[in-house]
Amino acid sequence: MQIIYTDVLVIGGGLAGQRAAIGAKRRGHDTIVLSLVPAKRSHSAAAQGGMQASLANCLGGAGDNEDIHFQDTVRGSDWGADQEVVRMFTHAAPKAIRELAAWGVPWSRVERGDHEITVDGEKQTISENEAAHGLITGRNFGGTQKWRACYVSDGTGHAMLYTMSNRAIAEGIPVHERMEAVALIHDEGRCSGAIVRNLMTGEILAYVAKATCIATGGFGRIYRASTNAIINEGMGAAIALETGRATLSNMEAVQFHPTGIFPSGILVTEGCRGDGGLLLDANGHRFMPDYEPKKKELASRDVVSRRMEQHIAAGQGVKSRFGEHLWLDIRLLGREHIDRNLREVKEICQYFLGIDPAKELIPVRPAQHYSMGGVRTNPNGESQGLRGLFAVGEAACWDIHGFNRLGGNSVAETVVAGMIVGESIADFCDSADGSINVSTALVEKFARKQTQQLANFTLASGTENAFDLTRQMQETMTSKVGIFRHGDQLQEAVNTLQNLLLRSRNINLRSATRGPNPELVAAYRLPRMLKLAQCVALGALQRTESRGAHYRDDYPQRNDLEWMQRTLAVWSEAKDELPTLSYEPLSIMRMELPPGWRGYGAKDYIEHPESALRRQEIDRIIATMPDADRHAHQAALMPFLDKLPPHLRPLNQRLSKF
Amino acid sequence: MNNIPLAEEHRMLQIQILRHNPSALLCDSDKGSHLQTFEVEEALGMTLFIALNEIREEQDPSLQFDFVCRAGICGSCGMIINGRPGLACRTLTKDLPDVIVLAPLPGFELIGDLSVNTGKWMRGMSEHLETWVHNQELEEINIDVIEERMEPRLAEQIYELERCIECGCCIAACGTTQMREEFVGAAGLNQIARFRLDPRDKRSDADYYELIGNDAGVFGCMTLLGCEDMCPKNLPLATQIAFLRRRMAMTTG
Numbered sequence: 001m002q003i004i005y006t007d008v009l010v011i012g013g014g015l016a017g018q019r020a021a022i023g024a025k026r027r028g029h030d031t032i033v034l035s036l037v038p039a040k041r042s043h044s045a046a047a048q049g050g051m052q053a054s055l056a057n058c059l060g061g062a063g064d065n066e067d068i069h070f071q072d073t074v075r076g077s078d079w080g081a082d083q084e085v086v087r088m089f090t091h092a093a094p095k096a097i098r099e100l101a102a103w104g105v106p107w108s109r110v111e112r113g114d115h116e117i118t119v120d121g122e123k124q125t126i127s128e129n130e131a132a133h134g135l136i137t138g139r140n141f142g143g144t145q146k147w148r149a150c151y152v153s154d155g156t157g158h159a160m161l162y163t164m165s166n167r168a169i170a171e172g173i174p175v176h177e178r179m180e181a182v183a184l185i186h187d188e189g190r191c192s193g194a195i196v197r198n199l200m201t202g203e204i205l206a207y208v209a210k211a212t213c214i215a216t217g218g219f220g221r222i223y224r225a226s227t228n229a230i231i232n233e234g235m236g237a238a239i240a241l242e243t244g245r246a247t248l249s250n251m252e253a254v255q256f257h258p259t260g261i262f263p264s265g266i267l268v269t270e271g272c273r274g275d276g277g278l279l280l281d282a283n284g285h286r287f288m289p290d291y292e293p294k295k296k297e298l299a300s301r302d303v304v305s306r307r308m309e310q311h312i313a314a315g316q317g318v319k320s321r322f323g324e325h326l327w328l329d330i331r332l333l334g335r336e337h338i339d340r341n342l343r344e345v346k347e348i349c350q351y352f353l354g355i356d357p358a359k360e361l362i363p364v365r366p367a368q369h370y371s372m373g374g375v376r377t378n379p380n381g382e383s384q385g386l387r388g389l390f391a392v393g394e395a396a397c398w399d400i401h402g403f404n405r406l407g408g409n410s411v412a413e414t415v416v417a418g419m420i421v422g423e424s425i426a427d428f429c430d431s432a433d434g435s436i437n438v439s440t441a442l443v444e445k446f447a448r449k450q451t452q453q454l455a456n457f458t459l460a461s462g463t464e465n466a467f468d469l470t471r472q473m474q475e476t477m478t479s480k481v482g483i484f485r486h487g488d489q490l491q492e493a494v495n496t497l498q499n500l501l502l503r504s505r506n507i508n509l510r511s512a513t514r515g516p517n518p519e520l521v522a523a524y525r526l527p528r529m530l531k532l533a534q535c536v537a538l539g540a541l542q543r544t545e546s547r548g549a550h551y552r553d554d555y556p557q558r559n560d561l562e563w564m565q566r567t568l569a570v571w572s573e574a575k576d577e578l579p580t581l582s583y584e585p586l587s588i589m590r591m592e593l594p595p596g597w598r599g600y601g602a603k604d605y606i607e608h609p610e611s612a613l614r615r616q617e618i619d620r621i622i623a624t625m626p627d628a629d630r631h632a633h634q635a636a637l638m639p640f641l642d643k644l645p646p647h648l649r650p651l652n653q654r655l656s657k658f
Numbered sequence: 659m660n661n662i663p664l665a666e667e668h669r670m671l672q673i674q675i676l677r678h679n680p681s682a683l684l685c686d687s688d689k690g691s692h693l694q695t696f697e698v699e700e701a702l703g704m705t706l707f708i709a710l711n712e713i714r715e716e717q718d719p720s721l722q723f724d725f726v727c728r729a730g731i732c733g734s735c736g737m738i739i740n741g742r743p744g745l746a747c748r749t750l751t752k753d754l755p756d757v758i759v760l761a762p763l764p765g766f767e768l769i770g771d772l773s774v775n776t777g778k779w780m781r782g783m784s785e786h787l788e789t790w791v792h793n794q795e796l797e798e799i800n801i802d803v804i805e806e807r808m809e810p811r812l813a814e815q816i817y818e819l820e821r822c823i824e825c826g827c828c829i830a831a832c833g834t835t836q837m838r839e840e841f842v843g844a845a846g847l848n849q850i851a852r853f854r855l856d857p858r859d860k861r862s863d864a865d866y867y868e869l870i871g872n873d874a875g876v877f878g879c880m881t882l883l884g885c886e887d888m889c890p891k892n893l894p895l896a897t898q899i900a901f902l903r904r905r906m907a908m909t910t911g
Contacts, residue, residue, distance in 0.1 A: 037724075038777025040824055041732040055805075095801040102799040102806070104791040104858060106816035109808055134807030152817055158731065159820055166790040169781065177777045178769075200769050201681055229727045264703070266729040321702070340814070344731065351730055351748040352705070467715040511720040515681045516770050519719030650802045 001447055002205040003440065006032045007429050009193055009209035011181045011236050013039030015161055015414035016393025016421075017215030018168045020381075023422015024211070025171050029429050032207065033168070034179045034196060036231050040165045043217050043229040044414060047157025048344055049271035050139055050149025051415070052408035053093035056654045057135040058110050059126050060147025066090040066652070067630055068145055071593060073406060076143045076300050078548035078558060079595040080250065080372075080402025080566070080586075085379050087592070087640040089400045089416050094652040096415040097150055101136060104163045108151050108341075110137040118276025118333055120296070121286070131655055139341075140274040141407040143300035143600070149408035154269050154344045157411055164415070180235065182524065184212065184243050184389065185438070185446045191243070191389040192438045195450050202515040204451055206443045210434045211425045213381075213390040214240055218371035222533040223482075224474035226368040227260050227267035236395045238528035240375045241535070241579070246386040247568045249397040249584070251532065252539030253372035255405055255549045256483050258304040260367030262325035266352060267369070268345045268362060270407040273297040275341060277330040279308065280361065281316040284327075292600055299600040302404040302549040305366035309483050318363065327361040334358070366483060370394065370410060372401040372549070373536075376568060379643045381421030385570065387433065392421040399566070403548025423645040454514065457523050462508035466523040469500055469507070473526070473533055476500075481537050487554050490541035497537055498577050501530045535569040535579050542581060543567065546602075558605035560595050564588060588614050592638040669700045669756055673709060675721070676761040679770040693759075694718075706739065706746035706760070710772075722771035730890065733823030736763050736830065737772050743827035745890045746772075763830040776826040783842055787869050789849040791859045808857070819852035819898065821891045828895060831884035840874040844885035844895040847876055851898040854905075863909045866902075876903045 008024045010017045013035030025031045033039065056064040069090040074081055101107055112133040114125050141149040152159040168175070181194040185206065193208040219234025220226035240246040258279070259268045273279070278286050279297055291307040292299045299307075308326055311317070317324030330338060330345070335358040338346050342357075349357045375391035376384050377398050383389040392398070393414045400413055428434050480493035504527045509519050545559035546552050565583040572580050588594055588610040595611045597603055621636050628636075631651070635641070641649045678691035696713045707728045714721045723746070726734040730748035737746050738761040740754060751758070766774035783789070828844035835841050850870055853859040870876045879899050886896040 037726050037732075037734060038780065038824075040780070041726045041734050041777070043727065043732075045732050045823075046727050046729065098801040098803075098805045099799065102791075102793075102796060102801075102858065104853075104856065106808075106813045106820055106856075108817075109810040109813045111810040134809060136805055137810075152820075153814070155731075155817065155821060158823070159817065162820060163790075166784060169784050170788070170790040175781070177781075200775075229732065231726050264728075348729060351750075352703075354750070467719075509719070511718075513720055516679070516722055516773075517720060518714055518722065653803045655804065 001444065003443060004032070004205065004207045006030050006207060006209050008032070008211050008213065008425055009034065009207045010213045010215055011194060012215030012217060012393070012395065013175050014042035014044040014215060014217055014393065015164055015411060016418045017213065018164045019415050019418025020213055020215060020392050020422040020425060021173050022168055022171055023419060024425045024429070025173050027423070027426030029426055031173055033173060033175045034181055034207070035175055035177050036180055036199065038177050039168070039175045040162060042161060043232055044161045044411065045158045046229060046267065047411045048154040048267065048269035049274065050141060050151035050156050050408045051097060051160070051411045052141070052144070052148045052406065053097040053150055053412060054090065054146070054148055055094055055097065055136055055138065055150065056146070056656065057132045058137040058147055059128050060140060061138045064146035064148055065654070067634065069093065069148060072144045073400060073409060074593045075598040076404050076406040077402025078404055078598060079560070079564070080253065080548055082379070082399040083591050083593065083638060084640045084643065085398055086400045087638065088379060088420065088644055089413065091652070092416045092419060092644065092648045093412050095648060096412070096419055097136065100160060100163060100415065103167050105159050106152055107136040108153060110135050121278060121332060139271055140298065141270055142273065142298045142304065143295070143406045149271070149274065151271065153340065154271055154342050160411060160415070181239055182450050183446055184239050185443055186243050186245065186386060187442055189245055190387045190436070192436045194239070195446050199521070200516055202517065204447055206447055208438055208443060210429045210436055211388055211390060213392060213421065213425060214375055214395045215392050216395045218394040219529070219532050220368050220371065222473060222477050222529050222536070223368035224478040225260065225265045227257055227265055228368065233525055233529055234371070234532045235525060235528060237374050238532050240383065240386070240389065240391070241531055241569070241571045242528065242574070243386055244570060244572050246383045246389055247376040247570050248535055249373055249376035249399070249566050249568050250403065250539070251373035251535035251569055252543055252550050252567060253403045253548060254368060254536060255301055255370035255372060256305040256366040257301055257369035258308055258366050259328050259364040260369070261348065261352060262363040262365045263322040264352060265367040266348055268328065268348060268364065269342070270301070272328060272330050272342060272345060275337065276333055277328055278332070280327040280329050281311060282318045283316070287311050287316065295600040300404055300406060300598070303601040305483055306551060308366055320363070325363045325365040328364045329361055330357050331359060368478070370405055372403060372405055373397050380424035381417065382424060382428070388428070388436070390421055390425055392417045403550055419648065420645060454520065454524060457507060457509055457520055458512040458514060462506040464503050464507045466507050466519060466526055469504055470522060470526055470529070473497065473500055473530055477533055477536070481540055483551065485540050485550070485552050487541065487552070490537060493537040494534065494541055497530055497534045501527060501534070501577060504530060531571055531579070538578060538581060539567045539569065556602070558602070560608035560611060561606050564595070564608060590638065592634065594618070671698045671700050671709065671751060672757045673698055673713065674757065674759045675771065677771050678768065679722070680768055681770065700751050704751045706749045706751065707735070709751060710746065722769065722773040724773045731823060733825035736776065736825040736827045737761065738763060738830065743830040743888045745825060763826050765829045765832070765835045766826060774826070776824065779826065779829070780824040780845070783846045787842060787846050787849055789853065791853070791856065792861050793858060794860070816852060816856055819848055819855065819893065822848055822893055823891060825890060827888045827890055828885035831888035833880050833882045833884065834878045838874060838878055841878045842870065842875055844899065847879070847899050847902055848893060848895055851902055863905055867906055867909045870902070871906050871909065876906050879903065
């Protein structure tokens, strides 16, 4: 067996993985990126609408800063996020976007003078300032107070990923394509690389590394209706879980995007609504203002998706042979705007629906979109359970999203966390902890186990079909662990998944090829996906409250009294049928923004007494500093700068002032 | 107001796939390359993505093909569809006849069946043409201060060329690549056009001439226009190549 030695192994070639790799490489550490597909085909490319960064260049962004981005993100998370990490993120986001601007991303720019925009179904004229001409512009997105989503037409993720990939090529970082990490090598709580399967030849090889970083994105494909690419099966998070040491957190926090096109689930961007598009029902009625009079179509995604499903349940959906849906109307934006700023949406409508969105309505229904949960990490990106293991991007639960992510905060997280975690990895490799003492016997032990498991699939005389079981898992997740959840159904889902996991050990392959065998791939991924699915279902069952995207109709209130807690999951023993859950408290008394009403969605929640205490304390602290600026106030409430690498600490310049 | 159409009749499609597994000799009995026919009942809104997955799941689990986004944006699923290169994921079967012939894209290393190694080709092209911003000052950019300005129209023009998804359809459709393995193709020349347009890249035409001023570059193009005809993103490839050729011809290499 081939063993490849490197300083840093990054598993996943999307935006987050490549940015972390660039950071580590620039600090002098040999870095290899593994990717299931050519790096430029990673799911990061599918991000359409924008990246949030508080540049405050355009008129709609005037007055924006890190504070407001912080507040929007925490409210969006329904107070599930780690507020210190949100601060690190909002502080570094303008730097990340400016770095990408220098590296070549053709960000859409502010154009001086009059522009016609669509707000609330009406045309308005705004006039952009001369001073901002040519700077990076932003668009409106859900759950934000400012126009902060910076974009490249509606191909933002594509442009970012190509620039990032080209940068990584320029830095000489090899990407080993069509390679899948199937196990982490670890001993006594220290990770030292991965066992990897070559998807073209079926060969098993090992990568030994001082530091290993999971950057494999989300696990949306455990659901049937998902906007996710078909490669988003969460294998990075799953192999971390299978170590029995690394923890996953908040796995029940799964986002459903309001506008998956119906029935295929392909995404059309939130930018459609940000730019003025409306949601209509079977009668052509614009229903969102009935439910959300203030934010309307631009409440956070969890809220809009729930309102849409609620409206369908009330009999107002459009009936079709595939089921019911609603309409997205962007006709009012006009052809010129669509051709310029929503061209990917236009192509998707044209090719998949055969319609022209400048003239016709787009059938939409919420679909699984994003995994807020993932490998639990410290603010520096290192796993809490396994030394030498890092995680970044959607695969991680760094925790800026809590129980609901805001649109535009995902690609922002990939590049910001990539900048930070790349440095942490380099620091780790430079430190005494970075040294490894790995015997080839250990590596071979892990490799043998994988080889044996694969051989078992091809030799076994099982009766189950891998594709069928995968479909059953996906159906179960979509029908029972979806937008509206209920204790009975969740229990049924847990039981079904438990049963499927047992059955997955009895798979029969029709093709025994050990080389490039798609059925074998489905067979060995299935039990791992089932383990992730079980973390989601059991986490949802045990969380007896509603928070962000996790909604229990039997416990409809957010319950701060009992549930200011982050769920942690471990899979202690390989033979276990369920994960072991525990909870990590979120300390209200250390929060900069104590829990309250989000400004949209349900107003009734069970308050924790510490929320009022902390608010009083904050008022008192601020009152003692009458002459201080916002930075001093912030530092007095919840200092965070020391957690950032030194070069990311300076203040961000804006047109107005610091 | 539009509606999702209610189709009543379902055709039985004959999907013929060119099968070949180059690594098969290593592990299995090699059946050689052959055309295999699968029957699939058409469904409403069926794409080749849906049809091929159905074949794999229900008829032949060993069938190889590549899909990632299945939304026409990642460029993984380029293949020859009834003689023309295209993206399989966004090709609706309703637009095709009863008999559909699928083959892998020519011009790339074959992995197996419909799967080809476009990634390796594109990475090689990127390394060769150095498809990144060249700027001495890039090492010391100050990311704390307001970014450099760019004319809004110019940013849009760069994005227009940046929309290439490296699917390989232009390479498969190109007469020159059939004769000259080292030809960088429309995908490569478009990258040069993109960076040449970008003021952040400080390379001169003389620098670009070093990269593409020969038969493996812009002078290899025979202007057959297959690239532009087949580009799924409708990139203005022929115009860009013609423009580059004029610039390069005026540059003393």
